[in-house]
Amino acid sequence: MKNNDFKLIMISAMYENGGNTTHRLLDGHPQLYVYPFESQPGTKYVNDYLASLYPQKYRWPIFPNSISPKEAYDLIMDEEAKIRSKTPFVSKFRNTDFQMSDRDRLEAFLKIVRNRPLDRPTIIEAFFKATFLAWKNHRKSGQERFYVGYSPIIGVDGDKIINDYRGNAFVIHVVRNPFSAYAETKKRPVPLSLAHYVTGWLMCQHHAKLFEAKFPRNFFVIRYETIIKNSKKTLGDILVKLGLKPSESLKTPSWNGEELSEVYPWGTIRRPTGDANLRTARELKKAEIEEIYLRTKDYVEAFHYADIYKVIR
Numbered sequence: 001m002k003n004n005d006f007k008l009i010m011i012s013a014m015y016e017n018g019g020n021t022t023h024r025l026l027d028g029h030p031q032l033y034v035y036p037f038e039s040q041p042g043t044k045y046v047n048d049y050l051a052s053l054y055p056q057k058y059r060w061p062i063f064p065n066s067i068s069p070k071e072a073y074d075l076i077m078d079e080e081a082k083i084r085s086k087t088p089f090v091s092k093f094r095n096t097d098f099q100m101s102d103r104d105r106l107e108a109f110l111k112i113v114r115n116r117p118l119d120r121p122t123i124i125e126a127f128f129k130a131t132f133l134a135w136k137n138h139r140k141s142g143q144e145r146f147y148v149g150y151s152p153i154i155g156v157d158g159d160k161i162i163n164d165y166r167g168n169a170f171v172i173h174v175v176r177n178p179f180s181a182y183a184e185t186k187k188r189p190v191p192l193s194l195a196h197y198v199t200g201w202l203m204c205q206h207h208a209k210l211f212e213a214k215f216p217r218n219f220f221v222i223r224y225e226t227i228i229k230n231s232k233k234t235l236g237d238i239l240v241k242l243g244l245k246p247s248e249s250l251k252t253p254s255w256n257g258e259e260l261s262e263v264y265p266w267g268t269i270r271r272p273t274g275d276a277n278l279r280t281a282r283e284l285k286k287a288e289i290e291e292i293y294l295r296t297k298d299y300v301e302a303f304h305y306a307d308i309y310k311v312i313r
Contacts, residue, residue: 012155013174014204016184018224020267023150028249030141037080039149060157105134158211173208176224177305179281
C-alpha cells in the first residue's frame with residue numbers, strides 16, 4: 001500500500017464489552033490486516049482530564065515534537081505484542097505461534113518514516129505497517145485494504161483518530177449491557193470497584209454517542225448483543241459502508257486465520273453467545289444490579305437494555 005492509501009479501523013469498547021470478540025471476528029476477513037493483539041498505541045505523554053480514569057496505553061498517543069524516530073517507536077506502549085516478541089515466556093500468548101522480532105519491526109518502522117514528517121499520523125501508520133512487514137508467519141490474502149487495531153476505550157479519542165487521517169480512519173465502538181460487563185470484570189484478579197467501573201463505562205458511551213452524531217460516516221456504535229446474534233450481518237453491514245465485502249469469516253472468532261474454540265486469553269469472554277451473556281449478568285447480587293441500574297439508567301434505556309434489567313432484577 002502507498003503512504004497515501006493508509007486506511008485504519010480502530011475497535012473500541014469498555015473493558016469486558018466485547019472488543020476482543022469483535023477484533024477476533026474481523027481477524028479472518030481477507031481485506032483486513034488485523035493486528036494480532038491489543039494495539040495499545042498510547043504513550044506516557046497522554047495527560048488530560050480522562051487520564052485518571054483510563055490507562056495511558058489505551059489512549060490515542062501524544063508525541064513530543066523533539067524526538068527521534070526510534071524514540072517515537074519506543075514510546076508506543078503496545079505491551080502485548082512487545083512482551084510476546086521480547087519475552088515470550090512471560091506472555092499470556094506464549095503458546096501462540098507468533099513469529100515477529102521487535103528488532104525487525106523497528107527496522108521496518110524506521111524505513112517507513114524516513115524523509116517524512118514525524119507527526120502522529122505518520123508514526124501510527126508506520127507502527128501498523130511495520131508490524132505486518134515483520135510478522136513472518138502472518139497469513140496474507142493479497143487483498144488487504146484496511147488495517148485494524150483494537151485498544152479498549154480508545155473511542156473516547158475518536159475525534160482525534162478521525163481527524164488525523166482526514167476521513168480515512170474509522171472507529172467501531174462496541175457496547176455491552178453494564179450488568180454482564182461488570183459481572184465479567186469482577187472475575188479479574190484485581191477488579192475495579194463498581195463505582196469506578198461504571199463511571200468508566202458511562203464515559204465511554206457518552207463519547208461514543210457524541211462522536212457517532214458528529215462523524216456518522218466514520219464512527220459506528222454497535223451492541224455486543226447484536227454482534228453475537230448475527231456477527232456476519234452486523235459487522236458486514238459496517239464493512240460494506242467502508243467499501244469492503246461481507247465474508248463468511250465474520251461468523252467465527254479466529255487468530256491469524258485459525259479458528260478459535262474460545263476467545264480467551266484475548267479477552268475474558270470465552271464463548272460469545274446470548275445465553276452466556278445473560279447467565280453472566282445473573283451472577284450479580286441484587287444490590288449490585290440495582291446500583292448499576294441507578295447509575296446507568298439513561299444509557300440502559302438508550303441502548304435498549306431495559307429488558308435485560310427486568311429479567312435479572
